[in-house]
Amino acid sequence: MKHVLILFFATFALICCNNQNNKSMAALDNKKLVKQYFEHFNNHEWVKMANMYSEISEFKDPSLGQGIVKQTRQQIIDKYSELNKVFPNLHDEVIQIYPSGNRHIIVEFVSSGTAADSSKFELPICTIFTIENGIITKDFTYFDNFDEQESEK
DSSP: OHHHHHHHHHHHHHHHHHHHHHHHHHHHHHHHHHHHHHHHHHTTOHHHHHTTEEEEEEEEOGGGOSSOEEEEHHHHHHHHHHHHHHOTTOEEEEEEEEEETTTEEEEEEEEEEEOTTSOEEEEEEEEEEEEETTEEEEEEEEOOOHHHHHHHO
């Protein structure tokens, strides 16, 4: 009986350690994926960036309206291509990446750019990505768009 208990606890410990290693590997893979995402963004490689998303992904983004909005890869390409026309030097500087479990990763960054009329913007942003099987399925982005709303009035 004593040997059975020892074997049981040893097996349990091995399974727990293996499960923890799998979670750590997923977090590392997600961090690597997000770094690649921002590299594509900063190189203005919109097709490559959009291909990191599922065919239809869910977004929470003040620029898209209230609630969850579904977007195709082509809509992502179109959105960032248009934004890039207004701000040719569009750039995101990642401040910190926070892995959260094996499916989520939180990224704190500052987006900046200069328009043709020399007006500049700098916007602190936080995005929560949901990643499943190496593909971004959800992109929940938060930033203060109060000034943008005020200027629309």
